[in-house]
Amino acid sequence: MVNWFRISEILAKEAQYRAGRRTGSMRRLSFGTGSLLKSNLVTVAFFSMFSTTFGFMVTSSPALGLGFAGLMELFFGIITTAPALQNMVSDKLLDPLTYLPLNEREIRKSLLYIVLYWGGIGLLFIVLPAAVAGALLTHNLYLILWGSLEAVSLLLLSVGIGYIAGSVSPKLSGRPLSRILSTLAWLAVMSFGFVFMAVNNFSFSHSPQSSLKTSKDLLEAIPPFSFGSASAGSPLSVTSSLAFLLFSMLLFKTGADRFWRALSAEMLIVKPGSDVKLQWKLWSGPLPSPVFKDLKLLIRNSRMLASTIYVFFIPLFAASPFFFGSVHKLYSLILILMPWMGTAVGSAVGNLYLTEGSDSRFLYLLPITKGSIVRSKALALAVLAIPISLMYFLLMMDVPLIGAKVALAFLLSSIGFLFLDSYLIMMRLPREMASWSRQTLGQGWTLIMLLVDMVVAGVMTAVSLIPLFIRWSLGISLPLRSGDLLLVELLVFSAVVVFLTNNREPI
Amino acid sequence: MLEYRNVVKRYGGVVAVDGISVKFDAGRINALLGPNGSGKSTMMKMALGVVRPDSGEVLVDGMNPISDALKVRRVVGYAPEEIILYESLTLTELFSFLREVYGIPREEAEQRIRFLAKLFKMEENMNKLIGELSHGNKRKILVASALFHNPKVLILDEPFSGLDPEVGRVLKEMMRKYANEGNTVIFSTHVLEIAEAVADEVTIVYKGKLVAKGSTDELRNKVRAADLESIFMKVTGLESDLKELLDTLWGA
Ligand SMILES: Nc1ncnc2c1ncn2[C@@H]1O[C@H](COP(=O)(O)OP(=O)(O)OP(=O)(O)O)[C@@H](O)[C@H]1O
Numbered sequence: 197m198v199n200w201f202r203i204s205e206i207l208a209k210e211a212q213y214r215a216g217r218r219t220g221s222m223r224r225l226s227f228g229t230g231s232l233l234k235s236n237l238v239t240v241a242f243f244s245m246f247s248t249t250f251g252f253m254v255t256s257s258p259a260l261g262l263g264f265a266g267l268m269e270l271f272f273g274i275i276t277t278a279p280a281l282q283n284m285v286s287d288k289l290l291d292p293l294t295y296l297p298l299n300e301r302e303i304r305k306s307l308l309y310i311v312l313y314w315g316g317i318g319l320l321f322i323v324l325p326a327a328v329a330g331a332l333l334t335h336n337l338y339l340i341l342w343g344s345l346e347a348v349s350l351l352l353l354s355v356g357i358g359y360i361a362g363s364v365s366p367k368l369s370g371r372p373l374s375r376i377l378s379t380l381a382w383l384a385v386m387s388f389g390f391v392f393m394a395v396n397n398f399s400f401s402h403s404p405q406s407s408l409k410t411s412k413d414l415l416e417a418i419p420p421f422s423f424g425s426a427s428a429g430s431p432l433s434v435t436s437s438l439a440f441l442l443f444s445m446l447l448f449k450t451g452a453d454r455f456w457r458a459l460s461a462e463m464l465i466v467k468p469g470s471d472v473k474l475q476w477k478l479w480s481g482p483l484p485s486p487v488f489k490d491l492k493l494l495i496r497n498s499r500m501l502a503s504t505i506y507v508f509f510i511p512l513f514a515a516s517p518f519f520f521g522s523v524h525k526l527y528s529l530i531l532i533l534m535p536w537m538g539t540a541v542g543s544a545v546g547n548l549y550l551t552e553g554s555d556s557r558f559l560y561l562l563p564i565t566k567g568s569i570v571r572s573k574a575l576a577l578a579v580l581a582i583p584i585s586l587m588y589f590l591l592m593m594d595v596p597l598i599g600a601k602v603a604l605a606f607l608l609s610s611i612g613f614l615f616l617d618s619y620l621i622m623m624r625l626p627r628e629m630a631s632w633s634r635q636t637l638g639q640g641w642t643l644i645m646l647l648v649d650m651v652v653a654g655v656m657t658a659v660s661l662i663p664l665f666i667r668w669s670l671g672i673s674l675p676l677r678s679g680d681l682l683l684v685e686l687l688v689f690s691a692v693v694v695f696l697t698n699n700r701e702p703i
Numbered sequence: 704m705l706e707y708r709n710v711v712k713r714y715g716g717v718v719a720v721d722g723i724s725v726k727f728d729a730g731r732i733n734a735l736l737g738p739n740g741s742g743k744s745t746m747m748k749m750a751l752g753v754v755r756p757d758s759g760e761v762l763v764d765g766m767n768p769i770s771d772a773l774k775v776r777r778v779v780g781y782a783p784e785e786i787i788l789y790e791s792l793t794l795t796e797l798f799s800f801l802r803e804v805y806g807i808p809r810e811e812a813e814q815r816i817r818f819l820a821k822l823f824k825m826e827e828n829m830n831k832l833i834g835e836l837s838h839g840n841k842r843k844i845l846v847a848s849a850l851f852h853n854p855k856v857l858i859l860d861e862p863f864s865g866l867d868p869e870v871g872r873v874l875k876e877m878m879r880k881y882a883n884e885g886n887t888v889i890f891s892t893h894v895l896e897i898a899e900a901v902a903d904e905v906t907i908v909y910k911g912k913l914v915a916k917g918s919t920d921e922l923r924n925k926v927r928a929a930d931l932e933s934i935f936m937k938v939t940g941l942e943s944d945l946k947e948l949l950d951t952l953w954g955a
């Protein structure tokens with residue numbers, strides 16, 4: 197009798213093997229007592245630190261403290277579990293198992309275990325430490341009870357949503373409409389946390405003094421805020437929290453069922469394209485065809501497309517106060533932020549490597565240099581950065597010169613970081629034929645990439661501030677203003693990176 | 704021409720290729736035979752540089768597949784045993800990509816694709832996602848993309864598996880024509896009738912070692928056997944093993 201523990205071990209190994217990381221420095225997957233916690237140690241530590249600060253908020257308002265920690269858990273939960281689960285479906289990781297006479301319950305249990313193993317357990321530690329810290333500071337031990345209930349129900353809820361999202365978008369779909377829909381679904385999943393927070397922000401900042409009492413009451417009834425107030429024994433909060441727990445359990449169950457059906461292939465049947473066209477034409481657009489190919493792969497993978505679009509728009513959202521607020525004179529400040537916006541865009545190039553998935557093995561058969569892969573992936577996203585940079589220009593139309601500078605800076609910075617990140621990823625990929633996946637890169641690697649990006653962006657920003665600093669401290673105006681200096685820096689940076697990343701080794 | 708000089712490849716404790724020296728000549732169709740796990744695919748992958756030999760040397764047209772990887776991959780056309788293709792591209796998109804990778808002029812590429820599409824009956828599938836096609840159709844695409852850039856050395860790992868008889872026939876003709884034009888053709892198969900019918904030269908490996916090489920006629924005389932199957936069973940020593948096994952199993 198094969199038990200679920202064994203199955204999850206097999207699945208994790210399979211994912212690892214396909215990633216081409218059998219040997220070497222990569223952390224070995226070891227299952228055994230305590231390893232679930234061990235594998236999540238970094239996230240647990242990170243989230244705990246982060247969560248303890250919410251603990252102080254709990255002392256002044258349990259509802260707000262635990263509520264916001266809860267929203268965080270939900271947000272991180274969805275963005276981590278949904279992609280992991282969908283990977284299992286699209287990489288057909290479970291196919292070999294579905295042919296075997298295995299007990300469905302066992303496989304399901306092992307699926308849950310794997311989600312927990314790949315970071316799920318850490319999620320609990322966004323809320324738990326806050327609750328414990330709060331309980332110790334206020335001497336209200338009920339906080340621990342309700343905090344635990346909250347953490348668990350949010351975990352169930354986010355894994356449930358993850359299951360549903362994971363069972364939606366099969367990688368292959370011949371129909372543009374269904375692709376657009378599933379891309380939108382993924383975008384919704386990813387921005388879920390943000391929307392939630394924005395709504396809450398709004399309801400706090402805009403509630404007039406008089407209605408504060410009622411809106412506070414209302415808040416205490418709304419999960420996850422209700423859990424904090426439940427610890428004070430408010431009947432309404434208790435009822436609503438328990439109802440939420442029940443709802444999360446149901447959603448988890450529904451999600452798991454859906455996901456299961458997706459895995460057992462029924463939903464993964466590829467709908468054949470409608471009519472047979474005998475006409476064909478080789479690609480003859482302005483883009484080199486490897487770039488075209490990378491764009492096609494991205495467009496046909498709704499999840500990666502959504503996550504790319506998302507990353508492209510974050511900087512725009514982050515800068516939105518400058519466009520719509522009353523801080524018009526700070527346009528040059530946006531300019532100085534551009535290296536940081538570039539780091540966000542640059543990190544999205546990883547998505548293009550991930551869309552290759554197991555098909556990446558094909559590349560190893562071709563006469564292709566590493567540099568040309570670095571370039572084609574970077575250019576594919578640079579193409580997408582053009583409309584965004586136009587958007588910057590349009591938003592700053594009232595001062596056209598600055599608008600143009602900002603747009604140019606965005607584009608240059610995007611190109612620079614796209615090439616840089618693309619190169620950093622390419623150099624990390626195995627020399628022998630392998631599927632490219634998150635496992636191939638390893639978690640630590642993403643961190644290193646972000647760190648390198650940040651250092652580069654930090655140095656550029658710091659250097660560009662020198663004229664400002666000199667004028668401020670010595671009263672001397674240099675001929676080159678900070679914003680213009682930054683543009684020159686970005687130009688040099690992107691040119692140097694494009695030049696240096698042209699690696700001529702074969703893949 | 705493809706040459707192996709004293710090549711060794713180990714995977715951990717397993718010796719996949721154990722000191723093989725063999726030369727595959729241009730202008731001929733070479734069949735590479737051997738029981739499962741005898742090292743055929745490993746040998747083929749080494750010709751492309753995707754697997755590195757632990758010692759010894761592989762030479763493709765005088766070039767080393769590791770140090771001259773890019774040049775070698777331009778002259779080799781390789782269809783792997785597993786289906787490795789971009790499933791979410793259409794056939795046309797795949798060829799557009801390959802055209803630029805190999806630097807084939809557009810006109811020439813279009814002509815070639817039309818030819819291959821007709822040859823392998825893929826005309827109706829040009830605009831479909833590759834992932835939507837049947838197994839045999841995917842196999843055809845693998846073979847067609849190996850032929851696309853007119854390679855001097857054509858390496859096909861079990862190309863006939865999954866092909867229908869008509870396409871199988873077409874592939875045999877294609878290989879013949881290709882070899883006659885002075886190229887090197889190497890393929891592996893477990894169907895000895897195909898090898899007997901198609902190959903000019905048969906190479907048999909077993910447990911990573913070369914056990915026989917020559918034309919079917921030469922081998923027939925040398926080993927004194929009637930057909931390729933008997934040759935195969937004799938040179939690999941499987942015949943006596945098999946007899947012993949059957950005797951025990953059948954309880955004779
Ligand atoms: N990536 C790998 N890792 C470990 N061992 C491998 C790997 N690839 C091949 N081997 C081993 O090398 C040996 C030769 O394998 P190879 O695939 O070359 O055999 P083959 O002759 O092509 O077999 P078949 O007829 O079944 O295709 C086998 O013992 C196999 O287990």
Ligand SMILES: [Mg+2]
Nearest residue numbers: 743744745784
């Ligand atoms: Mg083989």
